[in-house]
Amino acid sequence: MITLNRVPSLLTRAGTASALTLAVAGGSVMVPGASAEAAAAPLATKALQIAASKAGSPYVWGGSGPRSFDCSGLTAYSFKRAGKTLPRTAAQQYNKTRHISAAHRQRGDLVFFHSGGYVYHVGIYAGKGKIWHSPRTGQVVKLERIWSDSVWYGRVG
Secondary structure (H helix, E strand, O other), X not given: OEOHHHHHHHHHHHOHHHHHHHHHHOOOEOOOOXXXXXXXXXXXXXXXXXXXXXXXXXXXXXXXXOOOEOHHHHHHHHHHHHOOOOOOOHHHHHHOOEEEOHHHOOOOOEEEEEEOOEEXXXXXXXXXXXXXXXXXXXXXXXXXXXXXXXXXXXXXX
16 A cells, blocks of 8 residues: 555656545555555564564574574564564575565565575664664674675565
């Protein structure tokens, strides 16, 4: 569903009269391909909020919540509570997401850290170059700036 903040881009898709009718009537229009994005946004936002609510929870290798987590345990837990089941490991999660470019990343997308073709860490994108993640032994779930250029992005749908 496209909301009124997208009216200018609708002028060419729906026609000026249709877009203005939508603005006056307070309605919405479906644009082909937009439904998957619209469905993913609330899911991702909810998962991001759940991950943030776990701030301070300790890292435990193999931890999948609700009190301790490893990196993929945090992302799997957050998305499961939001309504979507993900596989257990970071690499498996990468393989189950729709891969997107950094230019198209949004809050709630998964950020996968890699070395070559090997995915070794995952977090949830929080915006402004930061992620919520469970980093390593001795650390806790926290918000941190993305520290590497060797990242891939995936959208859970």
